[in-house]
Amino acid sequence: xxxxxxxGVALALRGEGDPYALSGILRQEDAxxxxxxxxxxxxxxxxxxxxxxxxxxxxxxEAVVRQALAAYPPGxxxxxxxxxxxxxxxxxxxxxxxxxxxxxxxxxxAPTGWVEDDPWPKLAHRASQLAALAxxxxxxxxxxxxxxxxxxxxxxxxxxxxxxxxxxxxxxxxWLARLPEAPRTLGLDSGLAFVRQMGGADPRVxxxxxxARRFHGRGW
Numbered sequence: 281x282x283x284x285x286x287x288g289v290a291l292a293l294r295g296e297g298d299p300y301a302l303s304g305i306l307r308q309e310d311a312x313x314x315x316x317x318x319x320x321x322x323x324x325x326x327x328x329x330x331x332x333x334x335x336x337x338x339x340x341x342e343a344v345v346r347q348a349l350a351a352y353p354p355g356x357x358x359x360x361x362x363x364x365x366x367x368x369x370x371x372x373x374x375x376x377x378x379x380x381x382x383x384x385x386x387x388x389x390a391p392t393g394w395v396e397d398d399p400w401p402k403l404a405h406r407a408s409q410l411a412a413l414a415x416x417x418x419x420x421x422x423x424x425x426x427x428x429x430x431x432x433x434x435x436x437x438x439x440x441x442x443x444x445x446x447x448x449x450x451x452x453x454x455w456l457a458r459l460p461e462a463p464r465t466l467g468l469d470s471g472l473a474f475v476r477q478m479g480g481a482d483p484r485v486x487x488x489x490x491x492a493r494r495f496h497g498r499g500w
Contacts, residue, residue: 281306281316285324286483292327293490300327303340308347317348321365322372323412324348326491329376345373346382354388361409363390364422368413375417395425403429404436408451411488414458416495427459434466441471446479450488457498472499 288305291297298304302324306313317324324345349369354362367388374384394406407426413419426433433452440449453472456462472489476499479485493499 281310281312282319283483285316285320286487289320289323289326290483290487290490293330293487293494301338301341303338303344306344308340308344313344314348314351317344317369318352318365321412322368322415322418323487323491324369325372325376326412326415326487329372329415329417330494342373342377345369345377349373349385360391360394361406363388364410364413364419366390368410368415368418371413371418372415392422392425395422395429400429400432400435401439403432404439404452405448407433407436407455408440408448411451411454411491414454414495415491416458423458426455427461430456430459430461431463433459434463437466437468437471441475444478446475446482446485447488449475450479450485450492453499454488454492454496457492457496469499 285305288297288300292300302317306316306324349366352366354366358366367390370385370387374387377384395403398406410422413422433456437449437452437456440446440452450472453468453475456466456468457472462468472492475485476489480489489499
């Protein structure tokens with residue numbers, strides 16, 4: 281289900297396939313839908329962030345997101361990744377969905393100390409898991425902190441490519457596409473093209489690469 285949903289998002293970001301509707305690919309009555317939305321996080325709403333999008337947001341789309349937020353809130357002992365993915369979905373709902381009759385919950389407070397404290401391999405791993413937050417206008421504070429560690433993210437990208445960890449490479453490449461000063465020596469565009477060639481069959485890799493191209497113009 282997650283793979284199918286990621287494929288639907290990637291197709292929409294590339295301007296392919298049928299008009300995107302979250303409730304069309306993840307139906308509210310399906311028991312696994314809340315978990316799938318929670319895993320995709322903000323990316324479940326990524327097509328609604330496109331300019332001149334040929335999609336409209338309906339009440340069913342909002343219901344699917346509210347269902348996921350209610351079903352899987354992070355607990356007091358939640359990991360930083362869990363807290364941030366939840367916050368990202370809330371931020372995306374505020375940014376891209378009208379909200380209907382009920383207001384969206386306020387963004388969940390998520391820890392930030394790891395961005396400064398983590399050694400670069402751990403930082404790269406966590407950042408790649410939070411690549412959905414690289415959508416425009418989401419998590420500006422987190423993006424600003426990560427910008428201070430751009431060189432470490434670039435090191436993580438190179439290591440992930442060498443290890444053939446295409447999902448981590450795609451997630452880090454997506455962050456580097458959003459951040460203002462990716463090292464020129466990295467060759468980000470050719471690196472993303474290589475990841476697409478080698479790992480693009482993975483729907484979540486394809487989603488990250490499509491987002492890097494659609495929103496940040498990288499990876500051509």
